[in-house]
Amino acid sequence: MTHLLQHEALQHREKQRQQLLNRFFSYIAFDTQSKPDAQKSPSSIGQLRLAEHLVEELEQLGLSEVKLSRHCVVTALLPSNCGSKKTIGFISHLDTSPQMSGKHVKAELIQEYRGGDIALGKGDDYISPVDYPFLQQLVGDSLIVTDGNTLLGADNKAGIAEIMTALEQLIESKVPHANIRVAFTPDEEIGLGMDFFPIADFICDWAYTIDGGEAGELQIENFNAAGVDIVIQGHSAHPGDAKDKMVNALALACDFHQYLPKNEVPEKTAERQGFFHLDKIEGDIEQVRMHYLIREFDAAQFKLRKQQFQQWADQFMTKYDLQQRFHVEISDSYQNMYEVIRKVPQSLELAKMAMQECGITPLLKPIRGGTDGAKLAVMGIACPNIFTGGYNFHSKYELASVQGMQSAVDVIVKIAVLAV
Numbered sequence: 001m002t003h004l005l006q007h008e009a010l011q012h013r014e015k016q017r018q019q020l021l022n023r024f025f026s027y028i029a030f031d032t033q034s035k036p037d038a039q040k041s042p043s044s045i046g047q048l049r050l051a052e053h054l055v056e057e058l059e060q061l062g063l064s065e066v067k068l069s070r071h072c073v074v075t076a077l078l079p080s081n082c083g084s085k086k087t088i089g090f091i092s093h094l095d096t097s098p099q100m101s102g103k104h105v106k107a108e109l110i111q112e113y114r115g116g117d118i119a120l121g122k123g124d125d126y127i128s129p130v131d132y133p134f135l136q137q138l139v140g141d142s143l144i145v146t147d148g149n150t151l152l153g154a155d156n157k158a159g160i161a162e163i164m165t166a167l168e169q170l171i172e173s174k175v176p177h178a179n180i181r182v183a184f185t186p187d188e189e190i191g192l193g194m195d196f197f198p199i200a201d202f203i204c205d206w207a208y209t210i211d212g213g214e215a216g217e218l219q220i221e222n223f224n225a226a227g228v229d230i231v232i233q234g235h236s237a238h239p240g241d242a243k244d245k246m247v248n249a250l251a252l253a254c255d256f257h258q259y260l261p262k263n264e265v266p267e268k269t270a271e272r273q274g275f276f277h278l279d280k281i282e283g284d285i286e287q288v289r290m291h292y293l294i295r296e297f298d299a300a301q302f303k304l305r306k307q308q309f310q311q312w313a314d315q316f317m318t319k320y321d322l323q324q325r326f327h328v329e330i331s332d333s334y335q336n337m338y339e340v341i342r343k344v345p346q347s348l349e350l351a352k353m354a355m356q357e358c359g360i361t362p363l364l365k366p367i368r369g370g371t372d373g374a375k376l377a378v379m380g381i382a383c384p385n386i387f388t389g390g391y392n393f394h395s396k397y398e399l400a401s402v403q404g405m406q407s408a409v410d411v412i413v414k415i416a417v418l419a420v
């Protein structure tokens with residue numbers, strides 16, 4: 001590279017960094033925590049405020065078809081500048097996790113992480129590479145951390161900032177690119193946002209969620225998921241006078257739980273292993289309600305797990321003659337998006353190629369959870385998940401690498417260009 005080109009590349013890098021940081025810091029100022037009990041979408045007003053802000057920004061950038069749906073989904077189109085017939089979508093979510101406050105986020109930018117513990121704010125909380133070994137890979141990066149009182153919101157505002165910055169870069173550079181559709185969705189963290197997704201405003205060949213972790217992460221598989229609701233009807237009686245009268249729903253619940261395999265639980269499984277998970281139990285002698293999660297990557301195994309659960313329930317009912325007292329309902333929650341992605345292998349190939357051309361090694365990892373992409377897959381759109389450069393989501397130890405975030409912008413731009 002000549003000196004002049006080198007100088008230009010550095011200037012470009014610095015400009016991208018500033019655009020990205022300005023956006024990220026402005027977005028995390030919105031408190032967009034979703035509320036699981038709201039039973040509507042958007043579940044919080046902050047999400048609507050951020051959505052309105054993004055609509056304004058998209059209009060200023062000059063995008064077409066900028067819309068805010070009744071349920072707070074922002075959609076827009078950047079038409080191809082070279083007559084390309086291809087349309088690629090990018091999605092990030094507006095909300096932050098209900099598990100940790102996202103109000104008054106006081107983020108700090110560490111210009112160059114030199115290793116060791118990172119003190120958070122003025123308190124005595126810190127992030128240590130002993131607890132989080134991935135930090136060793138981030139030595140030399142600029143990191144954004146919290147003050148230890150809130151989450152950061154990199155999940156998923158890093159994704160939004162990356163998509164917006166990529167759009168700006170595509171427009172400014174005038175490089176030939178495909179049609180690009182974007183969508184910013186509410187309530188991903190409570191699994192509601194996609195229920196009202198305006199699919200007619202997001203017609204594309206395939207899409208990507210920008211909602212993953214470390215640079216290189218590329219996810220094409222997630223759990224098949226089902227939930228099980230159990231109601232056990234007991235019969236209460238005075239303990240001193242309960243002989244042959246009392247049916248203790250609590251004792252029955254404990255007994256039923258023993259039917260499940262002890263090692264197939266979240267705390268003892270990893271990678272591609274599935275599980276049964278007792279998620280909630282509440283009640284008294286008269287009635288107990290239990291809720292289980294069933295998770296499995298492989299579709300056939302998933303079916304088997306559900307059948308197995310039903311068998312245990314049947315055996316249990318027969319053993320105690322509980323036909324009238326034991327009710328089990330198994331219902332599907334979401335599917336492994338791989339079933340759709342494997343029919344559109346270009347979606348995976350393009351992301352891999354874009355990463356490689358940006359000097360990033362793709363890390364294919366299954367998601368031990370769901371994504372908006374899984375719900376989009378049900379609507380027929382293949383939607384792998386790409387990294388944001390963020391870590392430790394849903395916690396006050398959440399952080400983001402600025403270099404990782406810049407790599408995400410590079411990959412989004414590269415996908416738009418290669419898709420032509």
Ligand SMILES: [Zn+2]
Pocket residue numbers: 093155156188211
């Ligand atoms: Zn997320």
